[in-house]
Amino acid sequence: xxxxxxxxxxxxxxxxxxxxxxxxxxxxxxxxxxxxxxxxxxxxxxxxxxxxxxxxxxxxxxxxxxxxxxxxxxxxxxxxxxxxxxxxxxxxxxxxxxxxxxxxxxxxxxxxxxxxxxxxxxxxxxxxxxxxxxxxxxxxxxxxxxxxxxxxxxxxxxxxxxxxxxxxxxxxxxxxxxxx
Amino acid sequence: xxxxxxxxxxxxxxxxxxxxxxxxxxxxxxxxxxxxxxxxxxxxxxxxxxxxxxxxxxxxxxxxxxxxxxxxxxxxxxxxxxxxxxxxxxxxxxxxxxxxxxxxxxxxxxxxxxxxxxxxxxxxxxxxxxxxxxxxxxxxxxxxxxxxxxxxxxxxxxxxxxxxxxxxxxxxxxxxxxxxxxxxxxxxxxxxxxxxxxxxxxxxxxxxxxxxxxxxxxxxxxxxxxxxxxxxxxxxxxxxxxxxxxxxxxxxxxxxxxxxxxxxxxxxxxxxxxxxxxxxxxxxxxxxxxx
Numbered sequence: 391x392x393x394x395x396x397x398x399x400x401x402x403x404x405x406x407x408x409x410x411x412x413x414x415x416x417x418x419x420x421x422x423x424x425x426x427x428x429x430x431x432x433x434x435x436x437x438x439x440x441x442x443x444x445x446x447x448x449x450x451x452x453x454x455x456x457x458x459x460x461x462x463x464x465x466x467x468x469x470x471x472x473x474x475x476x477x478x479x480x481x482x483x484x485x486x487x488x489x490x491x492x493x494x495x496x497x498x499x500x501x502x503x504x505x506x507x508x509x510x511x512x513x514x515x516x517x518x519x520x521x522x523x524x525x526x527x528x529x530x531x532x533x534x535x536x537x538x539x540x541x542x543x544x545x546x547x548x549x550x551x552x553x554x555x556x557x558x559x560x561x562x563x564x565x566x567x568x569x570x
Numbered sequence: 571x572x573x574x575x576x577x578x579x580x581x582x583x584x585x586x587x588x589x590x591x592x593x594x595x596x597x598x599x600x601x602x603x604x605x606x607x608x609x610x611x612x613x614x615x616x617x618x619x620x621x622x623x624x625x626x627x628x629x630x631x632x633x634x635x636x637x638x639x640x641x642x643x644x645x646x647x648x649x650x651x652x653x654x655x656x657x658x659x660x661x662x663x664x665x666x667x668x669x670x671x672x673x674x675x676x677x678x679x680x681x682x683x684x685x686x687x688x689x690x691x692x693x694x695x696x697x698x699x700x701x702x703x704x705x706x707x708x709x710x711x712x713x714x715x716x717x718x719x720x721x722x723x724x725x726x727x728x729x730x731x732x733x734x735x736x737x738x739x740x741x742x743x744x745x746x747x748x749x750x751x752x753x754x755x756x757x758x759x760x761x762x763x764x765x766x767x768x769x770x771x772x773x774x775x776x777x778x779x780x781x782x783x784x785x786x787x788x789x790x791x792x793x794x795x796x797x798x799x800x801x802x803x804x805x806x807x808x809x810x811x812x813x814x815x816x817x818x819x820x821x822x823x824x825x826x827x828x829x830x831x832x833x834x835x836x837x838x839x840x841x842x843x844x845x846x847x848x849x850x851x852x853x854x855x856x857x858x859x860x861x
Contacts, residue, residue, distance in 0.1 A: 420610065428600050527592075
């Protein structure tokens with residue numbers, strides 16, 4: 391099998407897989423829920439909000455599954471719905487509630503030593519990022535989307551993603567430097 | 571992760587640390603989240619189509635709307651449900667000056683105009699302008715009086731003796747509020763002399779009638795008949811009126827200054843048969859308060 395034939399075969403297998411995923415709710419959820427709950431949890435930083443965001447997004451996506459023309463676009467399409475739903479959940483929850491949940495959720499244990507480790511410092515610093523910055527960080531650094539793909543998922547300009555990434559890194563680096 | 575952070579951390583190292591923390595966090599949340607099976611079951615339950623289908627839902631909604639409309643109509647009295655017996659229909663054709671079905675009549679409150687004077691507008695609904703009572707006024711005070719505004723003036727040619735055409739106006743009163751008439755006041759042109767009037771008052775409880783045929787008028791009741799005037803005698807825009815008023819006693823009726831209920835009527839008879847008429851109101855009493 392030549393390389394073009396192998397790529398074509400891979401496309402066929404991928405398309406068949408997507409077709410099967412879209413045939414039943416059970417297959418659809420099993421194929422995408424594990425990834426989506428992880429992604430949502432990094433944007434909302436709250437388990438309950440992440441759960442609500444993913445379930446709402448999966449239902450919306452299932453109702454609109456007939457719109458999926460290209461199997462390769464199913465995953466970014468779902469990630470986009472989940473990311474937006476997660477941001478909406480955070481905005482809808484109110485800042486006070488969000489801040490309280492973040493502090494409780496993101497630092498689940500007290501430091502074992504009096505000296506802060508980089509993990510604890512960075513964990514706290516990540517918790518203080520805005521939702522928009524955290525969404526960019528999660529999609530680009532965790533989900534593996536390129537800057538351009540992240541921009542498409544979030545429906546924002548390429549330069550906006552790039553500047554948010556830079557700002558997030560600077561903030562995290564600054565906090566690490568200040569506390570070490 | 572207990573190593574100390576270097577102040578000059580590179581992007582690559584920072585991204586690595588972030589990814590490590592994000593992964594730990596994501597796995598932690600994923601481990602405590604609902605299982606995929608549960609989420610799928612919940613979705614399937616919520617997205618399950620209704621067993622009745624869209625058509626049945628629309629039909630049910632339409633039936634609910636119709637039921638609400640019918641309920642509203644029943645509540646407002648616009649329609650009567652079949653389980654409530656329908657009362658005998660009120661006769662709207664001519665049934666004589668003193669109506670036998672008056673006990674079932676409601677009482678319409680007249681509109682106060684000035685002190686001791688009330689009015690009620692009927693509108694043009696008589697079978698002929700001559701007998702069409704458009705407005706009813708009544709007043710008390712020192713004497714009882716009633717004014718009936720008419721659609722047209724009776725022709726003097728319609729009132730010679732021997733003529734088969736007789737025009738009559740009258741009032742029927744219920745002085746004790748039981749729905750049964752106890753006094754009848756009337757005037758017509760059924761007289762031997764053209765231009766004369768026959769006017770009477772009947773106590774319906776005693777059967778005693780006091781009448782006057784031709785002048786001098788005033789007893790038992792005085793009046794102003796529209797036939798006494800020419801059309802030009804009325805100010806422009808003023809309807810011809812049939813007026814009744816007691817000069818003093820209301821004998822043979824025993825009326826106070828405020829008879830509880832009354833209605834008015836007008837008829838034209840030809841060959842002894844009523845051919846045009848109007849009741850005002852059509853099937854109700856007029857009073858100073860609704861009942």
